[in-house]
Amino acid sequence: MSTVDIVVIAVIAAIVSLAVYKIVRDKKNGVKCTGCSECNLCPADVQNTVMGKAANKRKR
Amino acid sequence: MKIALAGNPNSGKTTLFNAITGKLEQVGNWAGVTVEKKEARVKASLNPRNENLIVADLPGAYSMSPYTSEESITKDFVQNEHPDVIINIVDSTNLSRGLYFTTQLLELGIPVIVALNKCDLLEKKGNTIDITALSDALKCPVISTVSTKSSNNGLPELIEAVVTAGKSGKKQLAPALGRARKISTKDEFERNDKKRYAFVNEVVTEVERRKVSSDKQTVQDRVDRVVAHKWLGIPIFAVIVYVIFSISQSWVGPWIADTFVGWIDLLYAQVSTLLGDNVNPVLGTLLLDGIIGGVGAVIGFLPLIMVLFFCMALLEDCGYMARVAVIMDRFFKLVGLSGRSIIPMIVGTGCGIPGVMATRTIKAERQRRTTAMLTTFMPCGAKLPIIALFAGVFFGDNSWVGTSMYFLGIFIIIIGALIVRRITGDYSRSFFIMELPEYRFPSLKRAAISMLTRAKAFIIKAGTIILICNAVVQILQTFDWNFRVVAEGAPDSSILASLASPVAFLFIPLGFGLWQFAAAAITGFIAKENVVGTLAVCFAITNFIDTDELALVGSGTDVSSVFGIGAVAGLSYLIFNLFTPPCFAAIGAMNSELESRKWLWGAIGFQMGMGYTAAFLVYQIGTLLTEGTLGKGFVGGLIAVAIIVGYVVYLMRKGTRDARIHGGLQSVKL
Numbered sequence: 270m271s272t273v274d275i276v277v278i279a280v281i282a283a284i285v286s287l288a289v290y291k292i293v294r295d296k297k298n299g300v301k302c303t304g305c306s307e308c309n310l311c312p313a314d315v316q317n318t319v320m321g322k323a324a325n326k327r328k329r
Numbered sequence: 330m331k332i333a334l335a336g337n338p339n340s341g342k343t344t345l346f347n348a349i350t351g352k353l354e355q356v357g358n359w360a361g362v363t364v365e366k367k368e369a370r371v372k373a374s375l376n377p378r379n380e381n382l383i384v385a386d387l388p389g390a391y392s393m394s395p396y397t398s399e400e401s402i403t404k405d406f407v408q409n410e411h412p413d414v415i416i417n418i419v420d421s422t423n424l425s426r427g428l429y430f431t432t433q434l435l436e437l438g439i440p441v442i443v444a445l446n447k448c449d450l451l452e453k454k455g456n457t458i459d460i461t462a463l464s465d466a467l468k469c470p471v472i473s474t475v476s477t478k479s480s481n482n483g484l485p486e487l488i489e490a491v492v493t494a495g496k497s498g499k500k501q502l503a504p505a506l507g508r509a510r511k512i513s514t515k516d517e518f519e520r521n522d523k524k525r526y527a528f529v530n531e532v533v534t535e536v537e538r539r540k541v542s543s544d545k546q547t548v549q550d551r552v553d554r555v556v557a558h559k560w561l562g563i564p565i566f567a568v569i570v571y572v573i574f575s576i577s578q579s580w581v582g583p584w585i586a587d588t589f590v591g592w593i594d595l596l597y598a599q600v601s602t603l604l605g606d607n608v609n610p611v612l613g614t615l616l617l618d619g620i621i622g623g624v625g626a627v628i629g630f631l632p633l634i635m636v637l638f639f640c641m642a643l644l645e646d647c648g649y650m651a652r653v654a655v656i657m658d659r660f661f662k663l664v665g666l667s668g669r670s671i672i673p674m675i676v677g678t679g680c681g682i683p684g685v686m687a688t689r690t691i692k693a694e695r696q697r698r699t700t701a702m703l704t705t706f707m708p709c710g711a712k713l714p715i716i717a718l719f720a721g722v723f724f725g726d727n728s729w730v731g732t733s734m735y736f737l738g739i740f741i742i743i744i745g746a747l748i749v750r751r752i753t754g755d756y757s758r759s760f761f762i763m764e765l766p767e768y769r770f771p772s773l774k775r776a777a778i779s780m781l782t783r784a785k786a787f788i789i790k791a792g793t794i795i796l797i798c799n800a801v802v803q804i805l806q807t808f809d810w811n812f813r814v815v816a817e818g819a820p821d822s823s824i825l826a827s828l829a830s831p832v833a834f835l836f837i838p839l840g841f842g843l844w845q846f847a848a849a850a851i852t853g854f855i856a857k858e859n860v861v862g863t864l865a866v867c868f869a870i871t872n873f874i875d876t877d878e879l880a881l882v883g884s885g886t887d888v889s890s891v892f893g894i895g896a897v898a899g900l901s902y903l904i905f906n907l908f909t910p911p912c913f914a915a916i917g918a919m920n921s922e923l924e925s926r927k928w929l930w931g932a933i934g935f936q937m938g939m940g941y942t943a944a945f946l947v948y949q950i951g952t953l954l955t956e957g958t959l960g961k962g963f964v965g966g967l968i969a970v971a972i973i974v975g976y977v978v979y980l981m982r983k984g985t986r987d988a989r990i991h992g993g994l995q996s997v998k999l
Contacts, residue, residue: 270609271607271608271609273604273607273608274608274609274612277604277608277609277612277613277616278612280616281612281615281616281620281800284620284796285796285797285800288792288793288794288796288797289793289797291789291792291793292793292794302682302914303789303790303793303794304786304787304789304790304791304793304794304856305680305682305786305790305914
């Protein structure tokens with residue numbers, strides 16, 4: 270394995286890690302759907318359900 | 330200090346909320362945009378003494394007797410969470426309607442500050458309101474505001490009045506009835522209402538001077554007679570959508586895209602040169618084709634989508650979209666829905682999830698569930714790159730493709746609603762009353778903010794979920810099950826090909842029985858943009874935009890030959906991706922709103938059947954018309970479609986029979 274290969278692996282690993290980190294950090298910050306522009310239209314209970322978490326029981 | 334923003338729908342609460350907090354919450358020039366409470370602090374420039382001022386933006390309400398679920402949120406907050414001050418936003422152009430709710434808020438004993446909003450529109454109409462007299466009559470401060478303006482908007486005075494009222498600790502006086510108390514009889518309730526209306530009429534007569542009497546036709550009324558006309562309304566809507574697609578996908582969009590895609594190409598070329606022949610081909614392909622090429626192919630459509638979102642934001646802001654609800658109401662009423670179902674569908678053109686969620690404003694259960702399961706048939710923002718790709722690759726003049734996809738979506742929704750009504754046996758009708766907002770010149774700033782917010786989200790999605798998916802697709806395409814690199818020219822032995830091929834077999838009657846298309850359709854369930862990204866990775870295409878001709882590849886000489894399918898099959902694939910179930914996230918939202926496993930699986934099955942049937946019909950009829958012969962796999966496809974149609978007809982008959990047995994017009998519980 271050449272040095273260039275190692276550098277490319279490192280670059281790919283860094284890019285993918287950043288993408289995964291962004292998704293995880295978003296979840297921790299309450300942004301449930303990374304890359305959704307409509308977060309401000311979307312109530313918390315829907316976001317929770319969308320992400321497979323226990324939905325807050327809504328009272329109609 | 331807790332401050333509640335309360336007022337009628339479309340009085341400008343969220344715009345005011347954004348203006349005093351510096352937030353960028355979604356606004357819209359129609360009633361019912363806000364369906365949930367939002368809280369934020371007052372921004373520093375309006376709060377020089379750095380007080381602890383927390384503002385809650387509440388959904389619009391016409392009264393304290395809630396009719397819809399979002400009105401309940403407002404009532405519960407105002408009554409149970411004891412805000413220190415209520416800012417009651419009253420649309421100054423519609424004073425008499427707004428003041429009824431004001432009289433009820435005044436009865437709570439909490440200090441109320443009336444923000445008389447949209448005063449610029451009032452002035453434009455030539456009407457006047459005597460603010461001092463109004464304040465004296467209501468026994469609370471009244472501040473004139475224009476929340477859309479950045480200066481001289483009355484907001485510093487409003488916050489000053491709020492702080493003063495909050496600190497004074499005085500109980501609010503109620504001029505119409507006195508303090509609220511428990512009402513035990515219906516008669517008393519009606520008597521109180523009459524008193525409130527009488528008070529409002531008296532106040533309005535005293536303080537408001539109208540240039541044009543409300544019973545005379547205004548310019549807006551005359552425009553509405555044409556724009557919302559029962560026959561002219563639809564063609565006008567079609568022309569507007571066509572013009573928007575032309576601007577975004579034929580004129581301005583590709584012009585910007587050309588430069589943008591040039592940068593992506595440059596990046597690809599530079600990385601390729603940097604790597605040279607020294608890198609392992611597998612790693613080089615993963616970085617170049619999987620990550621840069623795959624993400625770049627999706628990002629390449631960003632300028633087109635940004636222009637489209639900008640135009641749609643202008644259209645929403647000027648007040649036209651509310652008219653679309655009125656135009657569609659008569660068609661929707663025929664199939665058991667109403668214009669109220671249009672609002673979630675308009676929201677759904679941005680993203681299906683809030684679209685589905687917006688159905689909770691619909692009170693009738695069957696209508697709400699039907700709307701929730703059909704809303705995602707409206708193409709969302711994530712599907713726009715697919716439309717742009719196939720319209721560009723296979724159809725030179727591509728504006729009609731996008732336009733027709735929206736109208737096909739509406740047509741499928743109407744058919745779907747008809748089928749659901751027959752299956753449930755619920756023939757109840759609902760009526761739709763909507764307050765039409767004033768036409769206004771759309772704000773370029775608001776449209777730009779809306780466009781940039783969506784563009785930012787698109788880039789984030791491309792750099793996270795789509796990037797990861799493309800990398801996985803590239804790896805699955807590179808190796809076989811023994812984890813050996815697939816030989817060049819034999820991609821059919823890859824893991825991806827072997828996983829997608831059985832699914833591709835089912836697509837033969839639809840004209841795209843290649844594993845690459847099947848793989849792209851499957852990854853589309855994670856996020857619909859993945860369809861474009863996966864196709865780019867599978868066919869090793871770095872961009873779908875022709876940089877030389879400043880247009881999407883209209884001639885179809887390059888990309889379409891790589892795809893190996895014709896225009897009819899391309900259209901069939903586009904329809905299949907648009908009208909089969911949405912992404913998993915939107916399915917999750919449907920699960921939340923439908924509140925029934927039976928309805929959810931019914932909805933998914935219906936969407937799958939509808940997408941398959943529509944794609945089959947387009948491919949087979951299209952092939953017959955263009956080539957004079959039926960397409961491949963006709964018999965197999967016909968059997969599959971016959972089974973789908975037969976089952977739906979069986980359910981419809983069963984529903985109708987059950988409804989007859991149970992007395993005709995009652996809902997069959999699912």
